[in-house]
Amino acid sequence: MRSLLDPNELMCEDDPGNLTLSMDDSQDSCRLAAALAEYDDQQNSSDPSCNKEFPFGEAAGHIIKSVKDMIRSDAFNGTTKDKITINWEREKLTILCSKEKHHALMSARDQALLRGRVSSMDLVLMASKKFPLTGVVEARRNADSAHYGRCPAVHVCLAWLCHAAQCSISSVVPGGEVFPRAERYIHDRLEQATLPEVDENDRIELAIFQLYRVLDVLSVCDLRSLTPVDRSILIFAICRLVLDRNTCCGVQYRSSLAIENIMNASALTKHATLTEFSSIFPLISDDLVNLQLCHEIIRLSNVDPTCCLSLFSSTLIHISERAECEPSNLSEMSMEEVVDAHLGVVVDVIDNVLDLFEDNSKYKCVVMIMFDASLHPSLCSLISEMRNQQLTSMFHELKNELRKNRDTDSFLIDQLLRSLCDRYKIQFLGHPEMLAEQRLFQESV
Known part of the structure; x- marks a missing residue:
């Protein structure tokens, strides 16, 4: 493993900010092709000691067999033609x-x-x-x-x-x-x-x-x-x-x-x-x-899990120029109130921001990625039922809006949004005991 203390090596590292999102990973494809070739070689081997059905073990054998079946099917022919690439070059x-x-x-x-x-x-x-x-x-x-x-x-x-x-x-x-x-x-x-x-x-x-x-x-x-x-x-x-x-x-x-x-x-x-x-x-x-x-x-x-949410909220306000939506008196709020205030900004402003980036798919993807990173799993237990309904409704409206555009860029943004929605639902609904405790606490106060 290379030492991080050697600047000569680090100067040659790729910039993590310069990324390409693609449905086709050539390295994974090469590894998969090599594995399938080895699988075929062992299938055709005359060595009686070789388990021809599952030469790599039963679990790995099932995976490789299902992949081979998928590649031979019509489904694979459709997906290999679909390659989506977003230019992730940033202004250095x-x-x-x-x-x-x-x-x-x-x-x-x-x-x-x-x-x-x-x-x-x-x-x-x-x-x-x-x-x-x-x-x-x-x-x-x-x-x-x-x-x-x-x-x-x-x-x-x-x-x-x-x-x-x-x-x-x-x-x-x-x-x-x-x-x-x-x-x-x-x-x-x-x-x-x-x-x-x-x-x-x-x-x-x-x-x-x-x-x-x-x-x-x-x-x-x-x-x-x-x-x-x-x-x-x-x-x-x-x-x-x-x-x-x-x-x-x-x-x-x-x-x-x-x-x-x-x-x-x-x-x-x-x-x-x-x-x-x-x-x-x-x-x-x-x-x-x-x-x-x-x-x-x-x-x-x-850092505090509310940090990224606060930065994302501030970014949306800056882009949309909706200063009237900026929360006030944050220093006097509890953690639950701070989370609710910032999520309120997201619900109110994100539509305007995405409209401003109507012709900029890269920035739309960036907004979704920042939103995903801002919803820290530990925040789900702090989200009120009312705010949860607003977020769920917002996700539904964004999905419907993206379905109107059938171009490949919109497809990628839709996939990022779907991933965010699924994660949020799993994490929010996965803590019923936290929600119950929160309701009991609010009732007792």
């Missing part, structure tokens, strides 16, 4: 290495070129891959500082991220936001023109390598002293960097861990952080596929 941002030049410590001798006050983390981020850090780590471990273990300020975290990515602060924060202290931190402490200049061909690899370091720090450090607004800005910046054309699955994995730590830094302000981040989430990118990638990375984090 150009953020990493957008600064004209970058300087770094190339050898131990270059430390004599440093000027001003430099912390151990600053020194790490100014180092190239060749620079030995053993002495820095040992000195840090032996240090007895009053600042040891303190939470870094948000301007310091942003400065670390942007210096590692070799980009400006403005390229990773919402438009109109300014962080002069972060820019001053980079200028005064991290960008030192007296150091050797990094070769242009080595800059991307170094940026990925340094991003690993910063994200690893953000995934473990104590961030409780940051305000909800600060934490939402930090998550926003990480999501922007994830969307760069040169990032890889290693950056996405570490971003997921960092977002988890940032979001869960304080139980007292976690809900407020989610509310703040939801309000700026749609501003991360104008491309819905990019938002879906960020949505998926956050889903893979161990």
Whole structure:
């Protein structure tokens, strides 16, 4: 298994955001053809020790036999002609290495070129891959500082991220936001023109390598002293960097861990952080596929199950420009009321969003995928009977609308919707005891 710590290998990884949905998987087809060929060879074998009826075992034999029968039938001839492909290409941002030049410590001798006050983390981020850090780590471990273990300020975290990515602060924060202290931190402490200049061909690899370091720090450090607004800005910046054309699955994995730590830094302000981040989430990118990638990375984090639903609700409001539907006073609501409020937005707005994407099948698919990811199984026990009826009615209306269009793109969207409906029904109806307990609790209050 390849190590995730080697950026040379990760730079060659395919971008998970660039996907193709197809009814025909060539690799599976090759494996199936090989299995069937082996099955035929053993069927024709004269070896008496070979079980000709089920050479792979009874269970596998039944499966292969049913597949062969299906391939020989007319049903297979109809399905092989039906191939549906959606272009999942996303708008990749150009953020990493957008600064004209970058300087770094190339050898131990270059430390004599440093000027001003430099912390151990600053020194790490100014180092190239060749620079030995053993002495820095040992000195840090032996240090007895009053600042040891303190939470870094948000301007310091942003400065670390942007210096590692070799980009400006403005390229990773919402438009109109300014962080002069972060820019001053980079200028005064991290960008030192007296150091050797990094070769242009080595800059991307170094940026990925340094991003690993910063994200690893953000995934473990104590961030409780940051305000909800600060934490939402930090998550926003990480999501922007994830969307760069040169990032890889290693950056996405570490971003997921960092977002988890940032979001869960304080139980007292976690809900407020989610509310703040939801309000700026749609501003991360104008491309819905990019938002879906960020949505998926956050889903893979161990965050509150209402998080993805809140982000999806905010995205629908932003696309439809239906600001009047935005829930208010979320901080004063219980978990059940928050879930109900966001699902109310979905019921009211999703029709308008799908109408806006009438000629864009890719975005329709993205909406369905985000909706599917937002309905976390644990939320089903929090959905009221009335909201359940509204969701069921909405699913039925969407199915009828899609049946009017018989093109292949509508067929794929219909399949995504059917899968979502089936999962929701199974999970909602699969918890009758939870619904009964919820009703008893509501009656007793």
